[in-house]
Amino acid sequence: MKHVVVLGGSIAGLAAARAVRGEGHRVTIVEPDAPGAGGARAGVPQSGQLHALLDMGRLQADRWWPGLSAELLADGAVLGSGDEIRMFADTVRKVDVPGNELIGVSRALLEDHVRRRTLADDHVDVVTARAVGLATRGGRITGVRLRAAGPEPEPESKAERTLTADAVVDAMGRSSRLSAWLTEVGWEAPPVDRMQIDLGYATALFRRGNELPGVVVAHQLPSVTDEQADTGAMAAVEGDLWMAVIVAYADRRPTRDGAEFIRRMRDMAEPFGVVADACEMVGEVRTYSMGHSFRRKWWAVERLPGGLFVVGDAVASFNPVYGQGMTSALLHASCLAAHLRAGADLHAPARGYFDHVEVVVDAAWEVSTLADLAQPHVRGPYPRGYALARRMSELMARASVTDAWVHERFLDVVNMRRRPADLKTPRFWWRVALALRAQAAPGRAR
Numbered sequence: 504m505k506h507v508v509v510l511g512g513s514i515a516g517l518a519a520a521r522a523v524r525g526e527g528h529r530v531t532i533v534e535p536d537a538p539g540a541g542g543a544r545a546g547v548p549q550s551g552q553l554h555a556l557l558d559m560g561r562l563q564a565d566r567w568w569p570g571l572s573a574e575l576l577a578d579g580a581v582l583g584s585g586d587e588i589r590m591f592a593d594t595v596r597k598v599d600v601p602g603n604e605l606i607g608v609s610r611a612l613l614e615d616h617v618r619r620r621t622l623a624d625d626h627v628d629v630v631t632a633r634a635v636g637l638a639t640r641g642g643r644i645t646g647v648r649l650r651a652a653g654p655e656p657e658p659e660s661k662a663e664r665t666l667t668a669d670a671v672v673d674a675m676g677r678s679s680r681l682s683a684w685l686t687e688v689g690w691e692a693p694p695v696d697r698m699q700i701d702l703g704y705a706t707a708l709f710r711r712g713n714e715l716p717g718v719v720v721a722h723q724l725p726s727v728t729d730e731q732a733d734t735g736a737m738a739a740v741e742g743d744l745w746m747a748v749i750v751a752y753a754d755r756r757p758t759r760d761g762a763e764f765i766r767r768m769r770d771m772a773e774p775f776g777v778v779a780d781a782c783e784m785v786g787e788v789r790t791y792s793m794g795h796s797f798r799r800k801w802w803a804v805e806r807l808p809g810g811l812f813v814v815g816d817a818v819a820s821f822n823p824v825y826g827q828g829m830t831s832a833l834l835h836a837s838c839l840a841a842h843l844r845a846g847a848d849l850h851a852p853a854r855g856y857f858d859h860v861e862v863v864v865d866a867a868w869e870v871s872t873l874a875d876l877a878q879p880h881v882r883g884p885y886p887r888g889y890a891l892a893r894r895m896s897e898l899m900a901r902a903s904v905t906d907a908w909v910h911e912r913f914l915d916v917v918n919m920r921r922r923p924a925d926l927k928t929p930r931f932w933w934r935v936a937l938a939l940r941a942q943a944a945p946g947r948a949r
């Protein structure tokens with residue numbers, strides 16, 4: 504049994520721990536936040552924002568923690584399917600997709616269950632500490648340098664100790680300093696794609712009654728007619744609450760002002776207005792700013808040390824407008840499990856693993872950056888063929904308002920069940936053309 508150290512005990516770290524355990528290795532999770540700390544914790548400043556767990560993410564989560572969805576539902580989470588999930592383009596409701604499912608749950612409850620289930624394993628332990636650097640020997644990572652992290656406001660200890668490991672998994676999220684640590688000890692940092700997006704999120708809770716029977720999730724997608732328009736989502740979550748998020752860029756970023764939040768909800772699709780008018784806001788509006796998206800291209804590093812894996816937001820963190828972050832992290836865990844199952848040497852550079860992760864990262868990046876790139880203040884980098892891709896995504900968005908087949912394919916890609924390439928086939932574009940022609944013919948739409 505080998506020993507793997509996972510840095511970061513959030514969604515990606517916990518999923519990686521499960522994946523490694525599934526292959527029979529012992530795991531130590533290093534996490535500065537006290538284990539069991541729920542709610543919006545310091546290490547995960549975005550955790551107070553609405554977090555949708557996509558269908559594919561739920562499937563993966565039930566794979567790593569069998570019965571997890573059922574446990575969440577027993578704790579008050581809400582499962583929506585088909586017409587209980589309302590998608591809107593420019594406040595117009597899109598055609599429903601039967602069989603599409605989403606679970607309404609707060610990030611805090613989800614993480615709480617995932618943590619408890621992961622730590623119930625006798626071969627997984629947690630060290631409450633902060634990783635501050637790497638130990639290396641020969642061509643591989645041999646451990647991690649740690650400093651004790653006490654409960655706030657107790658200052659962090661300056662004393663360091665080294666935890667030895669056969670392999671190290673970086674799951675430290677957006678703020679991971681792994682690249683700097685590697686260069687400190689003579690290794691290469693990965694090339695990075697960075698996109699300045701200047702994005703603002705604001706989430707508020709509302710007391711939920713019977714104002715929207717049959718609605719579990721509403722999602723107002725990025726507009727194809729007005730790139731400055733607010734986007735957002737709302738979901739029925741545990742505690743008989745609605746959780747609603749408003750998303751906008753640059754000087755339109757939402758603030759903590761509750762009255763402004765309600766005003767903006769009224770300008771959005773119908774369910775947002777209903778909740779704004781009928782429901783009492785609970786607590787305060789919480790905001791979060793995301794200055795830039797990035798993807799760290801570990802697969803392009805020429806000199807990669809052995810015994811190193813990177814998962815979750817530490818690899819790539821992008822506009823979560825389609826809610827793909829946690830699902831990506833869970834898919835990275837699948838890549839890790841597949842890599843280990845194929846008999847990979849833990850001490851060797853994990854090239855096969857990073858090649859698989861590249862596919863997951865690029866799929867989410869391609870989908871999530873399209874709306875960002877349409878913003879006047881965003882300066883790229885624009886992918887090759889961007890103008891055509893933008894035009895095609897506008898046509899697809901229009902067609903998916905009325906054509907269930909087109910909408911289903913689009914949701915399959917958003918849900919990471921299919922690759923973006925599936926939206927570029929002649930068959931797909933034939934269906935888009937038919938849908939647009941039907942919309943143009945009076946009385947023939949739908």
Ligand SMILES: Cc1cc2nc3c(=O)[nH]c(=O)nc-3n(C[C@H](O)[C@H](O)[C@H](O)COP(=O)(O)OP(=O)(O)OC[C@H]3O[C@@H](n4cnc5c(N)ncnc54)[C@H](O)[C@@H]3O)c2cc1C
Nearest residue numbers: 511513515546549554555634675676815816823826828829
């Ligand atoms: C505003 C917003 C909304 C989002 N909405 C969605 C959504 O709807 N659906 C979705 O799927 N995703 C969403 N995401 C993305 C989602 O939050 C992340 O993709 C997901 O949390 C990835 O988890 P992670 O474990 O990689 O990183 P994080 O959750 O950020 O966790 C990183 C962990 O590393 C620990 N850590 C940091 N430094 C150290 C250190 N030096 N040593 C040890 N540990 C350390 C931290 O304490 C923390 O526990 C959203 C993100 C944002 C910003």
